[in-house]
Amino acid sequence: DADVTQTPRNRITKTGKRIMLECSQTKGHDRMYWYRQDPGLGLRLIYYSFDVKDINKGEISDGYSVSRQAQAKFSLSLESAIPNQTALYFCATSPGSGGWETQYFGPGTRLLVL
């Protein structure tokens, strides 16, 4: 079983709809992250959480919100989707031991907003 799972893997939605992407992990890591990948721009951080009560904005948080329901779950919401939110979204985790950390990524969710 994968350590970091994302649901759904693919989603098509319409402009203005609310959508939630979910991430679960079995690695026991404290820290979780949401990124989006766009061609030519690499991965950009949307939000991150260092523990259940901690939420932090990343580089591009506008238009997104997150919820850390439990140590193992971190969901990303688009309250009113727009076409330029069409992208590949990745969830990642890291141990939370502090200092330099390696992040471990889920398989991604491909989102198309029409």
Added chain:
Amino acid sequence: DQQVKQNSPSLSVQEGRISILNCDYTNSMFDYFLWYKKYPAEGPTFLISISSIKDKNEDGRFTVFLNKSAKHLSLHIVPSQPGDSAVYFCAASEKDNDMRFGAGTRLTVKP
């Protein structure tokens, strides 16, 4: 404002030869650097890292070099294999801060 730049979108090399992927950064506070590898329909997977106290780190066929004065790092793959064909992302972070990624370089290793 991209703090981590991979200026070559693609690279093609022959099997058995050396692959050299390059990365430049602008933030002098970065002190930890990583390379990730990504296959289609999968998430990025960690490949190798280096801290700013070193200038070289080696793991099998993969070696990362860091030149702090030039704010440049490179990944060497020797010998290159067809299975190495993937997109490679360079990433950098300050301790306990968020990580910044480059745009990626697509490596193709031809048999």
